[in-house]
Structures are given as C-alpha cells and as structure tokens.
Amino acid sequence: MGKGRLEAFSDGVIAIIITIMVLELKVPHGASFEVLLPLYPVLLSYVLSFVYVGIYWNNHHHMLHAVNHVSGRALWANLHLLFWLSLTPFVSGWMGENHFATVPVALYGFVLLMCGVAYFILAQCLAHGEHGNDALADAIGKDWKGKLSILFYVLAIASSFFYPYLGCAIYAGVALMWLIPDTRIEKRLRG
Amino acid sequence: MGKGRLEAFSDGVIAIIITIMVLELKVPHGASFEVLLPLYPVLLSYVLSFVYVGIYWNNHHHMLHAVNHVSGRALWANLHLLFWLSLTPFVSGWMGENHFATVPVALYGFVLLMCGVAYFILAQCLAHGEHGNDALADAIGKDWKGKLSILFYVLAIASSFFYPYLGCAIYAGVALMWLIPDTRIEKRLRG
Amino acid sequence: MGKGRLEAFSDGVIAIIITIMVLELKVPHGASFEVLLPLYPVLLSYVLSFVYVGIYWNNHHHMLHAVNHVSGRALWANLHLLFWLSLTPFVSGWMGENHFATVPVALYGFVLLMCGVAYFILAQCLAHGEHGNDALADAIGKDWKGKLSILFYVLAIASSFFYPYLGCAIYAGVALMWLIPDTRIEKRLRG
Amino acid sequence: MGKGRLEAFSDGVIAIIITIMVLELKVPHGASFEVLLPLYPVLLSYVLSFVYVGIYWNNHHHMLHAVNHVSGRALWANLHLLFWLSLTPFVSGWMGENHFATVPVALYGFVLLMCGVAYFILAQCLAHGEHGNDALADAIGKDWKGKLSILFYVLAIASSFFYPYLGCAIYAGVALMWLIPDTRIEKRLRG
Numbered sequence: 221m222g223k224g225r226l227e228a229f230s231d232g233v234i235a236i237i238i239t240i241m242v243l244e245l246k247v248p249h250g251a252s253f254e255v256l257l258p259l260y261p262v263l264l265s266y267v268l269s270f271v272y273v274g275i276y277w278n279n280h281h282h283m284l285h286a287v288n289h290v291s292g293r294a295l296w297a298n299l300h301l302l303f304w305l306s307l308t309p310f311v312s313g314w315m316g317e318n319h320f321a322t323v324p325v326a327l328y329g330f331v332l333l334m335c336g337v338a339y340f341i342l343a344q345c346l347a348h349g350e351h352g353n354d355a356l357a358d359a360i361g362k363d364w365k366g367k368l369s370i371l372f373y374v375l376a377i378a379s380s381f382f383y384p385y386l387g388c389a390i391y392a393g394v395a396l397m398w399l400i401p402d403t404r405i406e407k408r409l410r411g
Numbered sequence: 412m413g414k415g416r417l418e419a420f421s422d423g424v425i426a427i428i429i430t431i432m433v434l435e436l437k438v439p440h441g442a443s444f445e446v447l448l449p450l451y452p453v454l455l456s457y458v459l460s461f462v463y464v465g466i467y468w469n470n471h472h473h474m475l476h477a478v479n480h481v482s483g484r485a486l487w488a489n490l491h492l493l494f495w496l497s498l499t500p501f502v503s504g505w506m507g508e509n510h511f512a513t514v515p516v517a518l519y520g521f522v523l524l525m526c527g528v529a530y531f532i533l534a535q536c537l538a539h540g541e542h543g544n545d546a547l548a549d550a551i552g553k554d555w556k557g558k559l560s561i562l563f564y565v566l567a568i569a570s571s572f573f574y575p576y577l578g579c580a581i582y583a584g585v586a587l588m589w590l591i592p593d594t595r596i597e598k599r600l601r602g
Numbered sequence: 603m604g605k606g607r608l609e610a611f612s613d614g615v616i617a618i619i620i621t622i623m624v625l626e627l628k629v630p631h632g633a634s635f636e637v638l639l640p641l642y643p644v645l646l647s648y649v650l651s652f653v654y655v656g657i658y659w660n661n662h663h664h665m666l667h668a669v670n671h672v673s674g675r676a677l678w679a680n681l682h683l684l685f686w687l688s689l690t691p692f693v694s695g696w697m698g699e700n701h702f703a704t705v706p707v708a709l710y711g712f713v714l715l716m717c718g719v720a721y722f723i724l725a726q727c728l729a730h731g732e733h734g735n736d737a738l739a740d741a742i743g744k745d746w747k748g749k750l751s752i753l754f755y756v757l758a759i760a761s762s763f764f765y766p767y768l769g770c771a772i773y774a775g776v777a778l779m780w781l782i783p784d785t786r787i788e789k790r791l792r793g
Numbered sequence: 794m795g796k797g798r799l800e801a802f803s804d805g806v807i808a809i810i811i812t813i814m815v816l817e818l819k820v821p822h823g824a825s826f827e828v829l830l831p832l833y834p835v836l837l838s839y840v841l842s843f844v845y846v847g848i849y850w851n852n853h854h855h856m857l858h859a860v861n862h863v864s865g866r867a868l869w870a871n872l873h874l875l876f877w878l879s880l881t882p883f884v885s886g887w888m889g890e891n892h893f894a895t896v897p898v899a900l901y902g903f904v905l906l907m908c909g910v911a912y913f914i915l916a917q918c919l920a921h922g923e924h925g926n927d928a929l930a931d932a933i934g935k936d937w938k939g940k941l942s943i944l945f946y947v948l949a950i951a952s953s954f955f956y957p958y959l960g961c962a963i964y965a966g967v968a969l970m971w972l973i974p975d976t977r978i979e980k981r982l983r984g
C-alpha cells in the first residue's frame with residue numbers, strides 16, 4: 221500500500237490540530253492592553269504546543285520520507301499517534317488558563333509522553349513491517365533523542381508536583397533539543 | 412474522471428471531522444483532578460468516535476485504492492457518506508455529555524447505521540459504475556463485516572432502550588471487529 | 603502556473619466550510635427526544651447548505667478538470683468564490699436558528715447569489731485567460747443551469763419578503779436541478 | 794528533501810486559518826436587519842484579513858514554485874510564518890469587535906508586521922539554502938513590495954495611536970498594492 225494518502229491525511233489532521241489550538245486564545249472584552257495581559261499564559265502555552273506539534277509534523281515528515289510501504293498495522297499506529305496529538309489543544313488550553321498549575325502541567329506532560337510512546341510504536345511498525353526497512357530500523361535503534369525525551373517527560377511530570385514551572389522548563393528544553401539540530405552529533409549517531 | 416481530488420477532499424473532510432470532535436472536550440474551570448473526572452464520559456465517547464471515523468478513513472482508503480474511475484453518481488454517494496460522518500461530532504458530544512443515556516445512545520447508533528448504509532451505497536456505485544470494477548464487486552459481494560455491522564447497529568439501537576450500556580458495548584464490539592483483522596478469515600472470504 | 607495547489611487549497615477550504623457548518627448544530631442540554639426537536643430547522647438548513655457546498659465542490663472539480671493553466675487573475679477569482687462560500691456557515695446558522703424567517707432567508711439567498719456570480723467570474727477568468735481554453739469557453743457559453751440559478755436566486759430573495767418558505771423551496775429546487783442530471787439535455791446543451 | 798509535503802501542510806494550515814476566521818462572525822439573536830448592523834466592523838475586519846491571508850497563500854504559492862529543495866531550516870522558517878499567520882483570526886476578531894480601536898488596530902499591525910518579517914526570513918532561507926537558488930535570490934533582492942509593506946506596517950502601527958482609522962486605511966492600501974499587479978513595474982523590477 222502506498223504512503224501518499226497516509227501522508228495527506230496526517231498532514232490534514234496535524235494542520236487542523238496546530239490551527240484550532242489558537243481558538244483557545246479567546247477574543248477578550250475591552251480594547252486596552254490591560255485585557256490582553258491575562259492572556260499571556262494561554263499564549264505561552266500556545267507557543268509551546270505549536271512548537272511541539274510542529275516538531276511532530278517535522279519528524280513524521282522525515283520518517284515517512286524513508287519509508288516506501290505502509291502496512292495496515294502502521295495505519296493504526298499512525299491514527300494512535302494522531303489521537304494523542306489531538307488532545308494537545310485540550311491540555312494546552314487547560315494549562316494556559318490555569319497559569320501552569322500542578323495538575324494541568326502534569327497532564328500536559330502525560331499527553332506529551334503518550335505522543336512520544338505512540339511515535340515510538342509507529343516507528344517500530346514502519347521499520348519492522350512486512351517489507352522491512354533496514355535504513356529506518358538502524359536510525360530508530362539509535363534514536364537517542366526520542367528515548368531521552370521520554371525520560372525527560374517522566375522527570376517533568378514528577379517535578380511538576382513540586383515545582384510546576386520546572387516541569388514547563390523541561391518541556392521547553394526538550395522542544396529546544398529538537399529545534400536546535402547538532403548536526404555533528406546527529407551525523408555520528410544516525411549515519 | 413480521476414479519483415485524486417475525491418480522495419483529497421474526503422481526506423480533508425474526514426481529517427476535520429476527527430479533529431473537531433475534540434472541541435467537545437471543553438476546557439474545565441479549575442486546575443484539580445476533580446474537575447477532570449466529570450469529563451470521562453465525553454472522553455470515552457470521543458475515543459469511540461475517533462476509532463469509528465478512523466475505521467471509515469481506513470476502509471475508504473482501501474476501497475478507493477481498488478478503483479480507477481469515479482462516476483458523477485459516486486461523487487454524490489461519497490458526499491452522502493461524508494454527510495453522515497459529519498454528524499458524528501454532534502451525536503458523540505451529546506452521548507458523552509449525557510453519560511450514555513438511552514436516547515443519545517440510540518441516536519449515536521442511528522448515525523452509525525446511516526454511515527454504514529451510505530458506505531454500502533458508495534461501494535455499490537463504485538463497483539457497478541460506468542467502467543465496472545469486477546475486483547471490487549467481488550470483494551463487496553462478500554463484505555460480511557459490513558453487513559454484520561449494520562445488523563449489530565440495529566440490535567444496539569433496540570437494546571439501548573432497555574440497557575443503554577449494552578448498546579455502547581455493541582458499538583465498541585463492532586469497532587473491535589474492524590480493528591482486529593483476522594487475516595485468515597479475511598483471506599478466505601475476500602480472496 | 604500549474605493548477606495542483608489551487609485545487610488542493612480550494613479542496614481544503616471547501617472541506618473546512620462543509621464541516622464547520624455542523625458546529626452550528628449545538629449539543630443540547632438534556633437527553634430526551636424533546637430537546638432534539640427544536641434543532642430540526644438548524645438541521646434542515648445544514649442539509650441544504652451541505653448540498654449547496656457539495657454542488658460547488660463538484661462543479662469546481664469538473665471545471666478545473668478542463669483547465670490546464672491558471673492565471674494570477676484566476677487565483678483571485680477563486681479566492682473571491684471561496685470568500686462567499688465561507689459566509690455559508692454564518693447565513694445557514696442564522697436561517698436555521700430563526701426558523702426560516704424573512705430576513706435570514708433573503709440573506710441566505712444573497713450569499714447564494716454572490717456565490718453564483720463569483721463562480722461565473724471564475725469561469726470567465728479560466729476560459730478567457732492568457733492561454734485561452736476554447737472547450738471551457740464553449741461549455742460556459744451554454745451554461746444555462748448557472749444563468750437559470752442566478753435568476754431563481756433573485757426570485758427567491760424577492761419572494762422571501764412575502765412567503766419565506768417559498769424562498770426556501772426555490773433554493774431546494776435549484777439544488778435539486780443540480781443534483782438530478784438530465785443527461786439528455788446536458789449532452790445536447792453542452793456537447 | 795522534496796517540497797510536496799511542505800506545500801500540502803502549508804496549504805492545509807492556511808486553508809484552516811482563512812476559514813476559522815469566519816467563526817468570529819457569531820450568529821446573532823433575532824431575525825431582523827437591525828441585529829446584523831452591529832456585525833459590520835467584524836465583517837469588514839474579516840474581509841481585510843481574508844484578503845491578507847489570501848495574499849500570503851498566493852505569494853507562498855509563487856515562491857515555492859521557484860524552489861526545488863527545502864532545507865530543515867526552511868521547514869522551521871515556514872512554521873514560524875504559519876505561527877504568525879495563525880494569530881490573524883485572534884487579532885482580526887479583536888479589532889472587529891472593538892470597532893477598530895487604537896490598541897487592537899496596533900496589535901493587528903504588529904501581527905501583520907511579524908508575518909512580513911517571517912515571510913522575509915523564509916525567503917532568505919529558501920534562496921540561500923544548501924542547494925542555493927539564484928533565481929529566487931535575485932527576485933528577493935528586488936522584493937520592493939515586501940520591504941515597502943514592512944515600512945507601511947510600522948507607519949500604520951504608529952499612526953493607529955493617533956488616528957486608528959488611518960492605520961486601517963494603510964493596511965487596506967498595502968493589501969491593494971498586492972492585489973493590483975502593475976505588471977510593467979513588476980516585469981522591470983523582477984525580470
């Protein structure tokens with residue numbers, strides 16, 4: 221089975237997720253700077269989630285680029301990933317509206333963690349599917365960033381019960397790790 | 412007429428349906444675990460509907476894969492299917508907010524039933540269109556899963572007037588039947 | 603300039619328009635049949651608008667199929683059409699919530715009229731663009747359905763000030779005219 | 794890396810942005826012309842924003858048409874542009890609901906300014922990426938419209954603190970500058 225429609229459908233769902241998150245940024249009553257100020261945590265939360273969903277789209281893009289055939293199992297692994305990503309607008313809005321309080325920050329981390337796990341499962345399905353895909357299997361075996369991220373999410377969830385802002389800082393740090401590509405390390409580890 | 416835009420448009424509509432359902436999961440006031448608890452029926456309903464819409468996307472994907480030409484009649488049969496699918500967010504939200512009460516569960520089943528019927532009509536249009544499509548016609552003639560599903564939906568609607576949870580259990584069972592492919596049976600029945 | 607991205611973008615916008623209209627169908631409070639009943643005008647309005655947007659997608663699909671190159675002017679004529687189509691969810695929701703009262707029915711007709719005019723302008727741009735397109739120019743010259751529709755919209759707007767339901771009936775009639783293809787007439791008039 | 798999915802994803806996000814803006818046009822209570830009147834600033838703001846997002850889609854379309862390969866850096870520059878575009882529905886709704894008051898008009902200009910800057914960064918990434926792209930680099934070096942727009946946005950933001958309507962007039966003027974192509978000037982400056 222070709223991968224064209226899987227890519228198109230995933231692009232569509234991710235595009236909608238990344239865009240409807242902005243609906244959590246409700247138009248305030250009043251026309252002054254003052255009515256905007258209470259929105260800054262929602263905006264911060266939106267920026268963080270936008271970057272995360274962007275990272276997933278980016279990685280999804282790269283992973284499927286290396287794949288030729290997609291099994292039925294991988295279609296469902298992909299929908300599983302999209303399911304957890306689709307919860308991002310909800311947890312992002314909840315975290316922002318509650319000014320990064322403990323439980324929302326922990327739940328946000330839980331959804332990030334499940335997205336990471338779902339991405340790992342999808343990668344396994346694609347690499348070890350019917351047709352095999354040694355290049356991808358190699359790359360995934362060395363996916364230190366993915367494994368490190370999952371560890372950090374667990375740490376962030378735990379720390380959010382003591383210092384929620386530390387949890388947020390870890391989420392931002394993981395996002396930065398994905399954003400700033402250290403090409404030297406990447407080449408050695410992936411190539 | 413080619414099938415490219417039909418696939419692209421259907422992917423777009425299904426991607427939006429599957430994603431806007433999450434908007435029924437309204438961000439609660441308060442930041443504690445307690446304010447999340449009342450959301451669990453809405454979340455359960457969302458999971459069930461996500462799986463159903465995913466199954467339709469998956470099956471739609473496979474069916475159109477086997478088709479080369481699409482008649483004008485099939486374009487409308489496809490829009491008819493998309494219409495019933497587009498009512499899923501509404502009935503899913505209503506069922507979740509009312510904790511799986513009788514009438515919402517029955518209406519949910521009615522929409523599933525109409526989706527099943529619309530899918531059947533689309534399959535007939537594609538198989539017996541101008542250009543004919545014997546391979547698809549054969550596969551459809553043996554579409555025991557589709558026929559069984561419609562029977563189960565009717566049963567579930569009827570039972571929801573006595574035990575609404577039984578109706579929900581049947582919906583979940585039908586979804587599982589589609590999710591867990593018994594390749595042996597499938598090969599014998601389809602091949 | 604190729605037509606691929608124009609088709610993809612239009613498919614995306616039309617898919618979103620046709621799907622977000624269902625958001626006007628607000629989940630009611632309560633779980634009985636009674637709370638559903640007041641929704642029937644909104645549902646009727648949704649069905650009518652779904653069919654109209656579907657007709658536009660269908661016709662847009664056919665028209666662009668006959669075109670090879672798209673001028674910059676046609677890109678804007680296309681955005682102009684998408685603008686008027688994007689107002690459909692608003693007028694559809696307003697008409698449904700007000701049980702097909704005079705002003706909403708007239709405004710609904712006005713948006714349909716502007717969609718028809720915008721479609722006509724787009725067809726002219728495509729047929730008489732830089733590269734010319736005689737086949738399309740011929741077809742448009744004989745586009746009796748498009749011209750008849752615009753006449754009917756004007757009639758419906760006028761009649762909605764006396765009998766709003768007559769206006770609605772005309773809208774439904776025009777939709778039926780597009781849905782039921784009289785292939786004999788079409789072949790003689792288009793071929 | 795190919796540009797197909799970048800185009801598809803951007804088309805998806807821009808299509809959603811341009812369409813969800815219409816959700817700011819809330820269905821009013823009542824069925825008379827009078828209840829529509831207070832919506833005219835929201836409608837005006839919607840028209841302006843629709844045109845702006847349309848211009849960005851149009852320019853994005855043309856720019857990527859001239860590009861063959863897309864670097865990882867350009868993927869993120871593209872997401873950066875989509876981020877600022879995604880704030881358009883929010884600032885558009887806020888400006889409309891507050892009848893073009895000072896702060897909303899200035900913030901609207903700020904988002905337009907950031908979109909312009911993000912577009913400039915994306916153009917630089919595409920033109921001076923790994924594979925180079927001399928044709929695009931030439932075109933960008935002469936992008937007088939882009940540079941003029943950024944200047945006008947700054948002027949409009951400043952003037953909105955004295956005469957907000959002047960700010961709006963400048964926004965509309967910049968949009969017109971993009972809409973009405975002076976092909977003679979364009980050919981001399983771009984060719």
